Amino acid sequence: MAIIEFGEDFRWGVATAAYQIEGGVTEGGRGPSIWDTFSHTPGKVLNGDNGDVACDSYHRFDEDIRLMKELGVDVYRFSVSWPRIFPNGKGEVNQEGLDYYHRLVDELLANGIEPMCTLYHWDLPQALQDRGGWNNRETVEAFVAYAELMFREFSGKIHSWLTINEPWCVSFLSNYIGAHAPGNQDLGLAVTISHHLLLAHGKAVAKFREMKTGGKIGFAPNVTWLEAYSSSGEDMEACRRGMGWMIDWFLDPVFNGKYPAFMVEWFADHGATLAIEEGDMEWIQQPVDFIGINYYESNVARHNKDSGMLQVEGIDMGYKKTDIGWYINAEGFYKVLTFIADKYGNIPIYITENGICINDGVEKGTVDDQRRIDYLKAHVTAVARSIKSGVNLKGYITWSLLDNFEWAEGYSKRFGLVHVNYRTLERTKKESFYWYQKLVNNHWLEV
Ligand SMILES: CCOCCOc1ccc(-c2cn(C[C@@H]3NC[C@@H](O)[C@H]3O)nn2)cc1
16 A cells, blocks of 8 residues: 655645535525526426525535534635625625625634635526626626625635636536536537636636735636547547647636637637637736636547547547546546646646546445545545646645535436435435545545
8 A cells, every 4th residue: 555645735625516505596585597597497407406405505504514624624615606696697786695605604714614715606697698698798797796796795704716617618518518507509609608708707807906805816627638549640639629628728818818729720610700809818817826627537539520519539448437427537637737737837726626426325324435435546646646746736625525416417416425315405424525534634545
């Protein structure tokens, strides 16, 4: 057995998101979001599931925080439901919504847990969607106004902020592939939305700097690693396109002030062009303090002209799969982290999401999720390897504390260290909870 060690200043956490855990969708003055609309549209979410109740964390966050305290985590990454703060997306502020998040944050601080706040984790106020949503530049300004209010309201309490979670999912998964809310399938629309998301991010960062409220701010792209099936140019280029879509398209503008030319050209060849206005790129490249990286899977891929818009075909190499069908490949985690550090300079990185869907149920009062322990062990080891290789990694936040509403998969897919019975809302600690507790408190693990 080998011992993998982490420094005492390396931070450990758990992550959730508002629409996936809160419930209480008509309580406390909350307005509807696009995920309320989408989940209540027949056929959009598996089994017709929705977030109306979810884990009922709107009423049970004290219990959730007791679990975090028992884990011993340093950080809780949660998201704020924009329509709880601005029920109509902008204009009138809902004080009950602010009060709820003050109670949550105060309880975290009272338990010595640092709040890391994601401002946008996909639950756009429906009122803004009715006016074009992220396709409308008005939504960019509404996001900045929302961010400004949150920075001011929680100044002194929240010191770590993330603007946008997984902009690839918000733009391309939700408006080109169409699997997530609002479910459009238009590449041009998705490309425009990706630009507006980056603009919203950059303008919010600029507002954060202007307000001088203290703390750090970043954003949380989701990434993957695609290993080329062969050393042929076409296979290597296919993998660059696949990763360029998720990584370079979002990080190049923020860190280098321009979109990757090879992707701009590829999208243009498919009828999707960027409408960049004067000053946009200057807003987008506002320096961030850190970047959140969300990683789940990687694969082997090759060129296939008949394989979708990108002409990238994944190859089943026989890697073990999770219960949501994603490949398990911790080597890809190490490779993508070193790739990002090499390409974008050694910006401080938090892993803001990494975890596995394992649907094991409760037996004899526990969940023997050894496969989750194996996944976490391998991926935390990849994090340690990255640190030893010079990647400026500051912390690891696992997805997720609780089983929760996994978007279009509904409640069928379980990512939590804690099992949730969606009928009784009873929380049950899984074996992985105790494994993570030991890692978090020891700062080392045996592999
Ligand atoms: C080509 C067709 O593809 C159809 C589905 O394609 C995807 C891709 C990616 C995802 C996805 C889900 N998650 C986990 C979440 N991250 C944020 C947090 O809320 C977690 O619940 N990350 N990525 C889902 C579906």
